[in-house]
Amino acid sequence: MSQLPPPPPPAAAGNQYGAEHAAAKKAVALAARLCKKVQQDLLKLDIQTKADRTPVTVADYGSQVLVSLVLKMDLPSNSFSMVAEEDSEDLRKDEAQEMLEHITKLVNETIINDGSYSITLSKEDVLVAIDGGKSEGGPSGRHWILDPIDGTKGFIRGDQYAIGLALLDEGKVVLGAMACPNLPFKSIGDRNGGSSGDQVGVVFSATIGCGSTVETLGGSQPQKISVCSISNPVDASFFESYERKHCMRDCTSSIAEKLGIQAPPVIIDSQAKYGAIARGDGAIYWRFPHKRSKESVWDHAAGSIIITEAGGLVKDASGKDLDFSKGRYLDRDAGIIATNKYLMPLVVKAAQEAMKEEGILG
Numbered sequence: 577m578s579q580l581p582p583p584p585p586p587a588a589a590g591n592q593y594g595a596e597h598a599a600a601k602k603a604v605a606l607a608a609r610l611c612k613k614v615q616q617d618l619l620k621l622d623i624q625t626k627a628d629r630t631p632v633t634v635a636d637y638g639s640q641v642l643v644s645l646v647l648k649m650d651l652p653s654n655s656f657s658m659v660a661e662e663d664s665e666d667l668r669k670d671e672a673q674e675m676l677e678h679i680t681k682l683v684n685e686t687i688i689n690d691g692s693y694s695i696t697l698s699k700e701d702v703l704v705a706i707d708g709g710k711s712e713g714g715p716s717g718r719h720w721i722l723d724p725i726d727g728t729k730g731f732i733r734g735d736q737y738a739i740g741l742a743l744l745d746e747g748k749v750v751l752g753a754m755a756c757p758n759l760p761f762k763s764i765g766d767r768n769g770g771s772s773g774d775q776v777g778v779v780f781s782a783t784i785g786c787g788s789t790v791e792t793l794g795g796s797q798p799q800k801i802s803v804c805s806i807s808n809p810v811d812a813s814f815f816e817s818y819e820r821k822h823c824m825r826d827c828t829s830s831i832a833e834k835l836g837i838q839a840p841p842v843i844i845d846s847q848a849k850y851g852a853i854a855r856g857d858g859a860i861y862w863r864f865p866h867k868r869s870k871e872s873v874w875d876h877a878a879g880s881i882i883i884t885e886a887g888g889l890v891k892d893a894s895g896k897d898l899d900f901s902k903g904r905y906l907d908r909d910a911g912i913i914a915t916n917k918y919l920m921p922l923v924v925k926a927a928q929e930a931m932k933e934e935g936i937l938g
């Protein structure tokens with residue numbers, strides 16, 4: 577009888593997505609070039625207010641176009657599917673034509689300056705590329721999940737933001753790449769997202785089974801990262817949103833008190849929080865929004881695999897895994913928690929108690 581072949585080496589699981597990983601990192605880095613340029617001289621004209629009254633800028637749209645362009649150019653496939661935050665509806669209106677012109681110019685300038693592709697997009701190409709993100713995702717096949725700018729309010733303020741891209745394969749997030757153009761390469765542990773003289777701009781990435789890495793936006797050698805190993809909550813620090821609507825401070829200060837956390841919260845915008853926790857800058861990221869029925873997949877897909885591949889856990893407030901296979905929104909209980917395996921059960925317990933006391937849970 578012939579012997580069974582030896583099992584594949586452990587890295588093989590990740591190598592399965594090697595081309596996608598390279599393309600995803602290139603895509604978020606190219607989009608970051610456009611975002612950095614826009615953030616330097618953002619004008620009121622460059623911002624729209626969406627139907628849900630949240631802002632969107634020329635950079636959100638431009639980033640979505642560039643990411644979709646890189647994925648299509650570098651990974652030719654007949655079945656491209658992307659679940660992305662923005663759509664072209666408002667840009668097709670008469671009053672948005674100047675804005676569309678500006679986006680098209682920014683996208684083409686970024687492509688020329690980068691030099692990877694010799695193509696020029698028309699305004700219609702830009703609209704079509706944006707609408708390439710209309711997929712519903714779901715449990716079968718492959719779908720890219722994109723937040724072209726996460727933390728748009730932070731971006732407008734000149735603070736932290738992230739470009740978050742993930743790949744969903746048969747309902748499971750298998751890869752994530754996230755550019756944080758304003759995040760220092762060194763730990764932000766006890767600073768509120770600020771930096772002085774450090775190298776700024778990083779890309780976090782992860783492939784399932786292969787761990788998480790961080791590198792500079794300029795493309796330094798990737799370094800393995802891992803979540804912190806703090807097991808006593810008294811020594812832990814926690815990260816939460818700048819926007820108060822996105823995280824109930826009454827509730828989180830009560831959770832912090834129950835856990836005996838001494839350090840004040842580190843307040844920053846966007847999925848940069850996931851990246852910072854993945855490399856051990858702090859111990860916990862939590863989010864307990866005020867009335868908000870839906871949490872979008874693109875706000876968590878890239879960040880969550882970067883945490884889990886760095887040895888951490890991401891759960892909802894009742895301790896359940898997040899399910900990215902339900903379409904454009906997560907089907908979850910109130911709240912999201914990211915931390916290490918020691919602290920997770922303690923944080924879930926404290927969160928449940930605090931939410932009961934606040935009347936959020938029955």
Ligand SMILES: Nc1ncnc2c1ncn2[C@@H]1O[C@H](COP(=O)(O)O)[C@@H](OP(=O)(O)O)[C@H]1O
Binds near residue numbers: 630
């Ligand atoms: N009222 C609300 N409650 C909870 N989350 C909200 C919200 N309004 C917007 N958001 C989400 O919060 C994200 C920013 O997260 P953070 O609070 O961590 O900075 C936004 O992403 P976008 O900026 O991509 O729209 C948006 O999806």
Ligand SMILES: [Mg+2]
Binds near residue numbers: 630631
């Ligand atoms: Mg938005």
Ligand SMILES: [Mg+2]
Binds near residue numbers: 723725726727874
């Ligand atoms: Mg977002």
Ligand SMILES: [Mg+2]
Binds near residue numbers: 726
């Ligand atoms: Mg966004």
